[in-house]
Amino acid sequence: MSQPAAKLSVSVPGELAAAVRKRVGARGLSGFVARAMAHELEREGVRVLLADLEQELGPPSKADLARARKAWPKR
Amino acid sequence: MAEALILDAEAVNALANQSGRKALALRASAVLSIAYDKRALVRVPAPVLAEVCRGVRYDSAINHLLNSPGVGVADLTRKVAQQAGHLLARHRLSSAHAIDAFVVATALQFDTAVIATGDPKDIRRLAAPYSRIGIFPL
Numbered sequence: 001m002s003q004p005a006a007k008l009s010v011s012v013p014g015e016l017a018a019a020v021r022k023r024v025g026a027r028g029l030s031g032f033v034a035r036a037m038a039h040e041l042e043r044e045g046v047r048v049l050l051a052d053l054e055q056e057l058g059p060p061s062k063a064d065l066a067r068a069r070k071a072w073p074k075r
Numbered sequence: 076m077a078e079a080l081i082l083d084a085e086a087v088n089a090l091a092n093q094s095g096r097k098a099l100a101l102r103a104s105a106v107l108s109i110a111y112d113k114r115a116l117v118r119v120p121a122p123v124l125a126e127v128c129r130g131v132r133y134d135s136a137i138n139h140l141l142n143s144p145g146v147g148v149a150d151l152t153r154k155v156a157q158q159a160g161h162l163l164a165r166h167r168l169s170s171a172h173a174i175d176a177f178v179v180a181t182a183l184q185f186d187t188a189v190i191a192t193g194d195p196k197d198i199r200r201l202a203a204p205y206s207r208i209g210i211f212p213l
Contacts, residue, residue: 042145043114043145045146049140053090054104057104060104060108061105064101065105071109071210073209
């Protein structure tokens with residue numbers, strides 16, 4: 001069962017709004033904004049988790065960071 | 076559908092029980108840090124929970140990690156389950172490897188993904204045909 005929708009009124013730069021409308025169309029705007037908001041909240045959660053890890057363990061080594069970067073597939 | 080960091084059981088345990096697994100947790104934090112830089116989603120395939128959850132008395136650290144807004148559980152859908160079955164068949168693996176196959180099939184739902192794993196051998200084998208999946212051994 002989907003949750004009830006909340007209506008928001010936000011202001012964004014005109015060029016950004018035009019670019020998003022061009023990409024998703026007027027009917028896809030709400031879904032696009034909802035996904036972007038959810039993604040930003042998740043990123044904030046990852047940032048907090050990383051800060052907790054660093055406080056507990058210290059920072060990861062440069063070697064592990066390099067290995068993790070290398071593991072990422074090219075797009 | 077975006078990029079993702081997929082956590083297997085060892086990665087979940089390392090991030091949930093940091094002090095008891097310091098070396099593993101540090102390596103997990105490295106790949107998590109790169110995932111953050113890449114704006115990737117962080118996902119735990121639902122079947123992995125069967126490997127890491129051992130009862131109410133033991134699950135508080137796991138639940139704490141899973142309740143973080145930064146970590147989502149990827150549900151086991153029909154599509155993912157069937158894809159996992161196809162992976163097992165292709166590689167002539169038994170259902171003893173089902174959870175590894177669910178992990179790889181979950182990664183395949185994203186444009187690109189990295190699987191953080193403590194047991195890379197079978198995951199690597201299952202993911203071998205897919206250049207859009209990377210493996211990060213912990």
